[in-house]
Amino acid sequence: MSSLTSSNEAQAPVAAGGASSAPPSRSRSAGARARSVQGRSGAWFVLPFAAAFAMFLIWPILSGLWMSFTNQSLTGSGSEFAGLTNYTEALGDAALWQALGNTVIFTVLTAVPLVVLSFVLAYLVYIGLPGQWLWRLSFFAPYLLPVSVAVAIWQWMFQPDFGLFNGLLLRAGFAQIPFLSEGNLAMFSVVVVTVWWTLGFNFLLYLSALNNIPDHLYEAASIDGAGPWRRLFSITIPMINRTTVMIIMLQILASLKVFEQIFLLTNGGPNGATRSVLEYIYDVGFTGYRLGYASAISYLFFALIIVISIVQLRVMNRKSA
Amino acid sequence: MGHDPTFRTPVSRRSILQGLLGAGGLLAAGGSLAGCSTSATTAGGVQLWDLFQGADGVKMRSMIDAVRSSVSGLSVRPVTLAWGSPYYTKLAMSSASGKAPQTAIMHVSRLAGYAPGGLLEPFDLDLLAEQGIREEDFAPAVWKSCQYEGQLYAVPLDTHPFILFYNKDLAKTAGLLGPDGNLTPIETPEAMIDAGTRMAEATGAQGISFGHVTDTGQSWRLFWGLYGQTGGDYSISVGSPASIDRDKAREVIEFVVRLMDGTAMAATQNYPGAISAFTSGQTGMIFSGEWELPAYAAAIPNLGAVPMPTMFGTPASYADSHAWVLPRQLERDEETTRRTYELVAGILKQSGTWAGAGHIPAYAPIRDTPEYAALTPQTEYAGAGDNPVFDPAVWFAGAGTEFQNQMSQVLTGAFTGATTPDAAIDSLLSRIDAMLLAPNPT
Numbered sequence: 001m002s003s004l005t006s007s008n009e010a011q012a013p014v015a016a017g018g019a020s021s022a023p024p025s026r027s028r029s030a031g032a033r034a035r036s037v038q039g040r041s042g043a044w045f046v047l048p049f050a051a052a053f054a055m056f057l058i059w060p061i062l063s064g065l066w067m068s069f070t071n072q073s074l075t076g077s078g079s080e081f082a083g084l085t086n087y088t089e090a091l092g093d094a095a096l097w098q099a100l101g102n103t104v105i106f107t108v109l110t111a112v113p114l115v116v117l118s119f120v121l122a123y124l125v126y127i128g129l130p131g132q133w134l135w136r137l138s139f140f141a142p143y144l145l146p147v148s149v150a151v152a153i154w155q156w157m158f159q160p161d162f163g164l165f166n167g168l169l170l171r172a173g174f175a176q177i178p179f180l181s182e183g184n185l186a187m188f189s190v191v192v193v194t195v196w197w198t199l200g201f202n203f204l205l206y207l208s209a210l211n212n213i214p215d216h217l218y219e220a221a222s223i224d225g226a227g228p229w230r231r232l233f234s235i236t237i238p239m240i241n242r243t244t245v246m247i248i249m250l251q252i253l254a255s256l257k258v259f260e261q262i263f264l265l266t267n268g269g270p271n272g273a274t275r276s277v278l279e280y281i282y283d284v285g286f287t288g289y290r291l292g293y294a295s296a297i298s299y300l301f302f303a304l305i306i307v308i309s310i311v312q313l314r315v316m317n318r319k320s321a
Numbered sequence: 322m323g324h325d326p327t328f329r330t331p332v333s334r335r336s337i338l339q340g341l342l343g344a345g346g347l348l349a350a351g352g353s354l355a356g357c358s359t360s361a362t363t364a365g366g367v368q369l370w371d372l373f374q375g376a377d378g379v380k381m382r383s384m385i386d387a388v389r390s391s392v393s394g395l396s397v398r399p400v401t402l403a404w405g406s407p408y409y410t411k412l413a414m415s416s417a418s419g420k421a422p423q424t425a426i427m428h429v430s431r432l433a434g435y436a437p438g439g440l441l442e443p444f445d446l447d448l449l450a451e452q453g454i455r456e457e458d459f460a461p462a463v464w465k466s467c468q469y470e471g472q473l474y475a476v477p478l479d480t481h482p483f484i485l486f487y488n489k490d491l492a493k494t495a496g497l498l499g500p501d502g503n504l505t506p507i508e509t510p511e512a513m514i515d516a517g518t519r520m521a522e523a524t525g526a527q528g529i530s531f532g533h534v535t536d537t538g539q540s541w542r543l544f545w546g547l548y549g550q551t552g553g554d555y556s557i558s559v560g561s562p563a564s565i566d567r568d569k570a571r572e573v574i575e576f577v578v579r580l581m582d583g584t585a586m587a588a589t590q591n592y593p594g595a596i597s598a599f600t601s602g603q604t605g606m607i608f609s610g611e612w613e614l615p616a617y618a619a620a621i622p623n624l625g626a627v628p629m630p631t632m633f634g635t636p637a638s639y640a641d642s643h644a645w646v647l648p649r650q651l652e653r654d655e656e657t658t659r660r661t662y663e664l665v666a667g668i669l670k671q672s673g674t675w676a677g678a679g680h681i682p683a684y685a686p687i688r689d690t691p692e693y694a695a696l697t698p699q700t701e702y703a704g705a706g707d708n709p710v711f712d713p714a715v716w717f718a719g720a721g722t723e724f725q726n727q728m729s730q731v732l733t734g735a736f737t738g739a740t741t742p743d744a745a746i747d748s749l750l751s752r753i754d755a756m757l758l759a760p761n762p763t
Contacts, residue, residue, distance in 0.1 A: 071760060071762075073762030073763065074410065074413055074414060074417070074762065075413045075414070075416070075417045075438055075440055075762060075763050076417030076418070155591075155593070159591070159594045160534075160587060160588075160589040160590055160591075160594060161526070161527070161587060161590070161594070161598060161603065162594075162597075162598070162603065163594075176589075178534075178588075178589040178737070180534055180535055180589075180591065181534040181535070181588075181589040181591075181733070181737055182737075182739065183739070186535075265535075266535045267535050267536075267537055267726070269534075269535040269730050269733070270534065270535060270730060270733055270734060270737075270739070271730045271731060271733070271734045271739070271740075272730060283723055283726075286406065286407070286410045287406040287410070287721075287722065287723045287726075288717075288723050288759075288762065289410075289413060289762035289763060290759075290760070290762050291762075
């Protein structure tokens with residue numbers, strides 16, 4: 001109803017303006033009117049989303065920030081203002097630093113292969129390996145699996161004694177490898193699972209970017225005598241630069257947020273060697289009931305991610321400029 | 322209307338809006354109905370939460386059904402949630418909000434974190450007695466573990482110890498059976514290593530399974546039970562630094578390290594891996610909770626079980642107990658309370674069924690029945706219920722806690738040789754101290 005009223009109101013000044021001064025261009029005023037009506041009725045369509053956004057994102061963010069300054073517990077007790085004590089505790093918390101280190105290591109170990117490997121695979125498919133549909137399917141299929149399934153498959157393959165890898169090793173007369181029970185190896189195992197499971201998404205982005213490169217560029221280059229390597233480095237890679245920037249950004253953010261596969265595969269073990277920051281927050285908040293402290297860690301991590309994103313944007317913009 | 326062109330299009334903006342409004346209305350109605358059912362408990366019946374899945378879950382549901390049909394007018398709304406820390410998170414949150422289920426299952430080891438904070442309500446002994454449930458029906462140690470400040474906060478359903486299962490056929494091949502067809506008592510650490518080695522010869526692979534890698538409780542269960550066997554003292558209470566008998570703790574850890582030589586016992590099994598190694602005959606024994614009994618019994622025709630062999634002098638098995646508790650309610654009316662007590666008492670009297678899942682019934686009138694006496698291998702390890710070693714009674718300890726997780730991670734590191742026993746003991750103590758210092762959130 002109010003959108004109707006407002007459109008009537010919008011009409012009046014235009015008419016008045018038209019009468020008093022030099023006649024404005026008819027098409028312009030009609031366009032402005034249409035835009036304003038659209039704008040206002042559009043607001044009603046945006047409202048449900050805006051309400052959900054405010055309720056499930058803005059409100060929790062603000063209440064979480066408040067909580068980080070209290071000693072709020074999950075069991076409802078204690079919501080007294082605690083000032084910065086949660087933050088100072090976090091800075092001296094060795095377990096948090098270990099989790100942060102693990103998260104950074106995980107991010108480096110996954111982001112590099114997930115960008116490079118997905119490009120290589122997409123490129124191989126793009127330049128025409130025979131049986132394209134099969135490659136597309138097999139590279140993308142793991143991404144369709146729920147994380148629990150992906151982890152369950154690998155958990156069995158990593159089994160000591162009779163898992164696929166150790167079974168083969170033992171049969172071939174080698175010693176078995178403690179994939180999940182030795183700190184560094186466990187992190188490596190998590191990385192392998194993650195790369196296998198999520199590669200398909202970047203692969204698909206790269207494939208569509210590659211398919212968008214106009215063929216005539218290659219034709220012209222061929223006529224000029226450019227070989228396959230020259231075409232790769234002078235046309236293909238520069239042409240998909242924007243996609244690469246986007247993939248790197250998304251990948252780093254996704255890797256920093258790692259939780260599910262670690263929670264399911266190693267539960268953060270052995271001895272905290274694979275516990276990520278998000279899992280630490282979960283442990284502190286939902287197992288240890290310390291919501292205030294967990295919120296403070298979340299906010300520190302949030303700040304860190306924002307800093308990383310800004311640095312990344314700056315660097316990437318400079319590169320692509 | 323039929324002439325209006327907009328109505329001919331399959332989907333108009335108006336119809337979408339009407340549809341959305343309708344759906345919104347339905348949602349709102351559903352929400353208010355759900356609201357009704359939580360508050361109007363008498364009409365909705367007694368809501369019950371448990372954490373039993375698999376065979377345990379099936380048994381619990383059949384017990385509930387049996388109570389439902391034997392008590393006239395009793396309506397029950399059972400909800401099963403996933404085991405572990407998420408269960409306790411949900412229980413704590415619902416209790417804190419006062420809109421919890423009328424009754425829920427809880428590990429007795431968690432009581433110290435729940436009762437003092439007011440998340441639970443104590444049981445009324447008179448009402449329990451009306452339902453035929455009395456103190457003398459339970460083992461004194463178990464009854465005592467359910468109390469806090471002289472009040473009863475939990476009614477125990479069972480004791481579930483950590484024990485040793487073995488495959489009788491393989492044990493026979495290995496020459497480990499006595500003349501009575503049962504496992505010859507293993508009374509020293511050396512005898513256990515020897516038994517594991519001989520069992521490995523019989524299986525052609527390894528002797529004993531123990532799934533602990535990345536598990537959040539297993540290493541602690543094994544260690545704490547064996548430490549209990551040494552009779553070692555300990556002090557874990559808020560307000561003072563933790564202490565433990567270092568020599569005895571080291572003795573236990575060193576024993577497990579020696580046992581995990583890759584032959585007598587596999588060194589790096591995880592929980593599901595250990596179970597499948599045992600059920601597929603790759604190992605002939607397993608250190609395990611009795612709650613896995615149905616899975617083992619289904620795979621191994623001749624299954625034996627004993628309480629954790631007494632290798633360090635004093636008989637003791639790590640144990641916990643499933644118990645019914647009354648989460649805090651904003652309002653609890655008399656009728657619903659009576660119904661809740663009827664349900665709890667009814668399930669206790671059905672716990673013969675529960676014993677089928679491997680658990681030792683806490684309710685003596687059931688434990689003393691000839692039906693229970695005829696259950697094998699349940700009765701072979703029922704003695705473990707007489708010498709239970711529970712978690713330290715501090716707010717942060719117990720089943721599914723970060724405490725057990727941290728202890729298990731340190732111990733797993735020591736068992737696999739990643740850290741020395743002494744470094745592990747230091748780490749255990751410093752982690753416990755950190756928890757003793759941390760603010761109590763309950």
